[in-house]
Ligand SMILES: Nc1ncnc2c1ncn2[C@@H]1O[C@H](COP(=O)(O)OP(=O)(O)O)[C@@H](O)[C@H]1O
């Protein structure tokens with residue numbers, strides 16, 4: 303695989319069931335994401351977006367093909383190596399935030415930094431810095447239940463950045479948000495893009511295209527077309 307590409311897939315496939323129940327959720331996909339690219343993969347519900355993202359992030363194993371991240375083959379790694387890869391090199395953002403309800407905003411971010419092996423003082427400093435970066439310095443001690451949806455997703459994005467990930471993988475990050483909150487989150491993704499963070503966002507929300515360098519359309523488990531936004 304090419305060293306210049308941060309993230310690559312070759313012949314990537316994930317099938318569910320067999321015979322009558324066979325679903326080709328991801329069907330023979332090739333993908334090259336250079337470092338620093340903000341990629342949006344768009345398509346209707348059920349086209350395989352979440353499955354693709356989970357395969358790329360080592361949350362699920364393919365039934366065929368290969369995934370490479372930073373020159374290392376992901377799909378054949380041991381569970382242990384996969385857990386370490388996810389912890390150290392990938393930032394995940396989910397539609398429903400996945401925050402710890404009983405931890406404050408800053409503690410949610412800090413916990414991820416601690417789990418990634420940062421010493422406690424550094425983890426706290428980094429969490430404070432990241433919350434400031436996502437515009438939530440004044441909400442650091444609030445619980446998720448005391449935050450709006452957009453604020454929760456910004457905490458989740460700060461958490462995804464706690465390990466200085468090679469790539470942020472986001473699955474419908476605006477899926478549970480109203481229009482105002484969607485714009486908050488899009489603005490934040492645009493800042494990450496401008497700062498050179500490699501991003502893969504899968505969504506059916508066409509607004510995400512505004513913060514991507516490249517948009518791929520997905521249908522029935524395969525890529526339909528690819529557009530470079532060219533900036
Ligand atoms: N665990 C599973 N078992 C069987 N079929 C599944 C499973 N997960 C997803 N699928 C099917 O795979 C296809 C792609 O699903 P998914 O990746 O969730 O699509 P999207 O995220 O684009 O909505 C759908 O047809 C879905 O029903």
Ligand SMILES: [Mg+2]
Nearest residue numbers: 351352353474
């Ligand atoms: Mg999905």
